[in-house]
């Protein structure tokens with residue numbers, strides 16, 4: 480396939496952020512499971528699990544800086560914001576497609592372009608993910624890393640129990656997110672098209 484039939488949709492900083500973040504999440508989930516349920520999961524020694532969790536946590540926080548710098552530095556962050564005038568009908572159309580249309584061979588109602596690469600459901604999901612869920616997970620994780628150092632902030636948020644509960648609930652949310660995200664990522668024009676695009680940067684024009 481020549482490059483003129485391909486659209487460049489994922490610039491290098493986005494791809495680097497995405498795969499470092501994804502690999503980080505896999506490790507954080509495995510070590511997090513062990514830290515939370517130490518008797519059930521023994522992938523590593525408990526001490527290693529804690530150390531890996533802490534180091535990888537900082538890698539994920541650091542690489543989030545790359546995502547923020549790229550998207551705000553280029554103003555491409557607009558890609559993540561839905562058009563509020565058409566948001567509700569767009570979401571309904573997209574949900575109908577995922578729930579029914581796709582199974583009877585209807586075309587995807589959202590046509591991807593480099594300036595509008597996400598459909599309305601992706602925008603809503605990714606906006607919440609990148610602006611609320613991921614920052615909340617990083618902040619609560621940072622506070623739990625050095626409880627004494629951040630005790631004032633922890634009490635401001637309602638105490639250690641609340642911070643810990645938020646961190647664990649978000650952990651379950653991210654486990655569920657990864658499954659749904661993986662499934663939706665297989666729904667390109669072929670099952671591997673979106674995965675390839677996240678490695679090469681190019682999505683096929685259809």
Ligand code: HEM
Nearest residue numbers: 489493497500501504605609613657660661664673674677
């Ligand atoms: C092994 C796990 C993962 C796989 C296989 C995967 C796969 C993909 C693929 C194929 C895409 C491009 C298609 C699309 O936009 O839907 C994508 C985009 C995206 N993924 Fe993932 N992903 C993984 C983990 C994650 C995690 C853990 C997060 C965040 C916590 C995440 C956040 C995103 C975001 C925000 C985008 C859009 C990026 C952009 O173009 O700006 N992914 N993912």
